[in-house]
Amino acid sequence: MGRWEPNARGRLEQAALELYGERGYEQTTVAEIAKRAGLTERTFFRHFADKREVLFAGAASLQELFVSTASGAPASAAPIDAVAAALEAVAAMFQERRAHSRQRHAVIVANAELQERELIKLASLSTALADTLRGRGVKEPAASLTAEAGVAVFKVAFERWIDADDERDLGHLVRDSLDELKAVTAGHVRP
Structure with a gap:
């Protein structure tokens, strides 16, 4: 692929992921990622600060979706x-x-x-959710506890979802995990 081809960012992300899987993160260089994507190192650095950030490029979008959806929930929720x-x-x-x-x-x-x-990303997500809940009038410590619980539900459901043995969709696993949390807090732990 030539440098003029569209979606340079996506191509760099895909090339990096492939190389990290093949060679390992530590052994992969930015030059190799750029070459695999058919781009230059300079183009790589226009899109990413370093090779680590290729894996975390969607963190801001993820956080924005969490925050905007929680913020847009009905006031009575x-x-x-x-x-x-x-x-x-x-x-x-x-x-x-x-x-x-x-x-x-x-x-x-x-x-x-x-x-x-990854832990820093999840902590930032929790902080943003807690801020959003406080903006909805939720007092402390309820705002922080709810945000942390939400991130924990996401983390548990996500890890189950990527497990090769579990083919259920992520939404189903999120609901299951949230139901488990509610059961635990209500004192109804399932066997």
């Missing part, structure tokens, strides 16, 4: 229901990206630095 609406919207966004999500996850779990960056 309980805090956990506003977060549940956000979880459903995010699940729908991810549904067609299962193979990509599995590849990305495999790269991240194989590298401590990337695991740390």
Whole structure:
């Protein structure tokens, strides 16, 4: 592919993911990613600060979807229901990206630095959700507790979704995980 081909960012993301899977994150260079994508290193750096950020390029969009959906929930919605609406919207966004999500996850779990960056992403998401809930009039500590619980539900459901043995859709797993959380907090732990 020539440099003039469209979707340079997407091509770089795909090339990086392929190379990380083949060679490992540490052994892959920016030059190799750019070459695989049919682009230059300069083009790579126009889109990403470093090779790590290729894996986290969608973090801002994910956070925006969480926040805007929770913010747009009816005023009468309980805090956990506003977060549940956000979880459903995010699940729908991810549904067609299962193979990509599995590849990305495999790269991240194989590298401590990337695991740390993933945790930072989730902490930022929780902070943004808590801010959104406070903006809806939810007091502390309820806003922070609900946001953290929502992120935990997402994390558990997502990990089950990318498991090769579980073919249920992410929305179903999110609802199951949220129901489990509600059962635990109500004192009705299922066996």
